[in-house]
Amino acid sequence: MIRFEHVCKYYFAQTSDLEKNINALVDINVVIKRGGFFVLFGPNGAGKTTFLKLITCQERPSAGKIFWGEQDLSKIKRKHIPFLRRKIGMIFQDFKLLYKKTIFENIAFVLSAIDLPKEVVFDRVCEALNKVDLIRKKNLYPYQLSHGERQKLCIARALVNNPEIILADEPMANLDMETQEELIQILSKTNEEGVTVVMATNNKKTDFNNISYQSLKLVGGKSKES
Amino acid sequence: MIGYALREAKNNFRREKLANLSAIWSLSISILIMGVFSLIGVNLNKVINDLKEKVEIVVFLDDDLSIEKIGSIRKKIFNMGNIEDIIYTSKDEALSDLSKDAEIAHYIKMMGENPLPASFNVKLIDKKMEQLNNIAKRIKFFDGIKEVRYGQEEVKNLNKIIFFIKSIGIGLGIMLGVISLSMIIYTIRLIVSLRQDEIRIMQLVGATAGFIRMPFLLEGLIAGFLGAICGLGLLFGIYYLLILRFEGILFLPWPIMAGLGGGGILVGFIGSFISIQKYIEV
Incomplete structure (x- = not known):
């Protein structure tokens, strides 16, 4: 489904006496299979978020190509990017919740942003909240939820638009084991329904509950596939 | 949307x-x-x-022109075309009009003789500035014409x-x-x-x-x-x-x-x- 071919990403930085490139990703070659569960391991600063940003076209590769099916993402026109992103469900490292909106409104916001009619929005939001067991709390605000519930809310928001792929950036950060298991179960069930899941994590001890997954380890922007 | x-x-x-x-x-x-x-x-x-609607060409005539000469100038002006009306004011009529102001009448009396010239007030049909300019310039060169004015400076x-x-x-x-x-x-x-x-x-x-x-x-x-x-x-x-x-x-x-x-x-x-x-x- 998604193919990285010799992908490099560097950022230009100017220090006090030097101008240099910072290598975020170096010669990445990987294929993420449709319907697969892909885990990206690596410490902080390894390039995991950059990897995910390249898929959503928030960044362009400095070298190499990224393919989504047959489409070369490095050459995609700006006006087509929003339509690509509608196929993706994002789970952000910093949640990116809107604290002045209720839980229901946070999710509905996603569907309004792509101009779906009101009748469709209500049913879809309820369906997504049901999947993460937050339907009874739909009129609460994010600050009234626990850390784990906020993460479940993020998953619901990612699922509401029936994406082809979920990109989850450190979804297990700061969660206890029980909540981590719960989230893994939700993602696993989503994966079983045919949605590709790509998850970035720095926690090698995460228990994937006998899920069959493909993985890639990033260290200093370089890869070790396993 | x-x-x-x-x-x-x-x-x-x-x-x-x-x-x-x-x-x-x-x-x-x-x-x-x-x-x-x-x-x-x-x-x-x-x-x-x-103002332009009221603008007329005032043609001041030389002193001591005969009636026939005055008539001939009037006819010449009329034949230029675009002329709606020409009103003649004699020296005496001009003096009489101005003397309605007591102060001016006093000064004129002191001068002894009538300094005011006879004049034609020429009203045009088409009052555009170019027409006024054109006709005024031509009248200026007629025989017996002292001065031509049409308020061009004011406009x-x-x-x-x-x-x-x-x-x-x-x-x-x-x-x-x-x-x-x-x-x-x-x-x-x-x-x-x-x-x-x-x-x-x-x-x-x-x-x-x-x-x-x-x-x-x-x-x-x-x-x-x-x-x-x-x-x-x-x-x-x-x-x-x-x-x-x-x-x-x-x-x-x-x-x-x-x-x-x-x-x-x-x-x-x-x-x-x-x-x-x-x-x-x-």
Whole structure:
């Protein structure tokens, strides 16, 4: 489904006496299979978020190509990017919740942003909240939820638009084991329904509950596939 | 999409009422000032046109011309074409008219003899300045003509005044228009920066740039429209106060009003377009 071919990403930085490139990703070659569960391991600063940003076209590769099916993402026109992103469900490292909106409104916001009619929005939001067991709390605000519930809310928001792929950036950060298991179960069930899941994590001890997954380890922007 | 954009524009307005009101007020003052100068220009133009209607060529004749010579000059002038009427005033009639003013009559009496020449008042059918110029120049070279006048200096001076006033009006209006534009840019940027999180999420979930941009553009349009309405409303108020005291003052013709109103809306739109561009990068 998604193919990285010799992908490099560097950022230009100017220090006090030097101008240099910072290598975020170096010669990445990987294929993420449709319907697969892909885990990206690596410490902080390894390039995991950059990897995910390249898929959503928030960044362009400095070298190499990224393919989504047959489409070369490095050459995609700006006006087509929003339509690509509608196929993706994002789970952000910093949640990116809107604290002045209720839980229901946070999710509905996603569907309004792509101009779906009101009748469709209500049913879809309820369906997504049901999947993460937050339907009874739909009129609460994010600050009234626990850390784990906020993460479940993020998953619901990612699922509401029936994406082809979920990109989850450190979804297990700061969660206890029980909540981590719960989230893994939700993602696993989503994966079983045919949605590709790509998850970035720095926690090698995460228990994937006998899920069959493909993985890639990033260290200093370089890869070790396993 | 339009419904969503209108709802969001309305919410933005409510959220930053003070900033929006400042932008609208600044724009309405710009339009008011340009409107005042336009009003002055329109009415001065009317004065000039009225003057032109009354402009006649006055042809002063040499002294001691015979009646036949005077008649011949009159016929020659009439044959030039475009002449509506020629009224002859003799030296005695000119003296009699001027002597109605006691002071002038006293001075003329002191002089002993009548210094005033006989004259023709020539009324044209087509009173355009070029026609007046043309005919006056030709009459000047006739035999027996002392001097030809048709108020050309007065009309020229009035035209210069109008030009000066219009230039000041336009200059001031442009300056204030730039200030209004800056205020609208500031207001929209303030609102956008308060909604950066929402905008970012919208971009990441697949909202198009046009969809994100639309509420802010509408907000700018609405601010421009309200500024234009307020400005023109204030201008009409001033006009109303003036016509209570002075008769015959014209208001702005429709094309100028539409221009001012349209200009206000355009400033609002451009301001919001400029301010949102930076934040819409996908």
